[in-house]
Amino acid sequence: MNSVFAEIYEKYHRDLFQFLFYMVRNRELAEDLVQEVYIRVMKSYDRFEGKSSLKTWLFTIARNVAIDHFRKEQNLKKRIFSRTDWKERKMIDEHPLPEEIAMQNEKIQLLYRSLNECTVDQRTVLIARFIQQLSIMETAEILGWTESKVKTTQHRALKVVRKAMEKEGIDEW
Template sequence: MVDAEELEVTISKLYQEHYLDVYKFLICFSGNRNDAEDLTQEVFIRVLHHLSRYNHQSSIKTWILSIAKHVAIDHYRKKKFVSIFKEGFFKRLVSGGKQPSEELEEKELQATVHDAIASLKPDYRSIVILRGINEFSVKETSDILQCSQSKVKVSYHRALKELKKKLNVEAEEVLRHAR
């Protein structure tokens, strides 16, 4: 049996090691910093409550991100978001050498890409966020989403095809502007 002090150290360590990955995933999913912060707290509360159930079949990071996925979907269902990514949290740092017209064009393209990602069904959106934006492997994505690797591959391909059709651009271009 783990005593309270050991548990506190374990949770603190898990939080420090995985907070940023969870937060980035949730900000991608929710499109809102405040929601992402609240949901990140909810994830680690669930981790605390269910740590004894962790079965070591996958990495702890995968397990925590799987919890994050469930928290995000629960939140999405409750709120029925009209749009995700409206606030453009994926804005890249703008170099001082760009002209204002170039910056505006890039921001408009990013907003269009984020709106297109937001319009995907939740399964596709999760896969695009994990594989395309966060660059997780097929195995990590399948572990997090608790589905087969072939489903991840097929769904990712279909999601990119759908995005390509919505945006009328190449899939690689879509992901470059989503990051």
């Protein structure tokens, strides 16, 4: 087995998978995307210059993989949905609750759903900061932002989630 793969898997696989899962909200898709992360890493590891930590470099790649997925999905959905006759079809919740979330209490389920109210950048910041427990500096490095921008986005993201939850009648935490 490739030593780079083995090292990254041992140290970071759990975090990368979880990051991608909360980004795309789908287990099968996260499984596919985390493999794409490894592919990109193995293709470009020789060019990793160590200017950032390995950890933030990996999360940067994972974030780019997720964004590429959203971009492709949007493009393809736009094409197919623009010519979809909805009369013959039924629309259901695009992201049914995964088993792990469905087992949680209502407040957690709602928090999970509220993530979808955020922009991709806002969601990335919330996941990085409060699920992956990355620092402001690390998050800024992953996103290529200033720390100030991370703080501002974090503030706005929390506001979006808070309002989404209040809208569902949850105002006590």
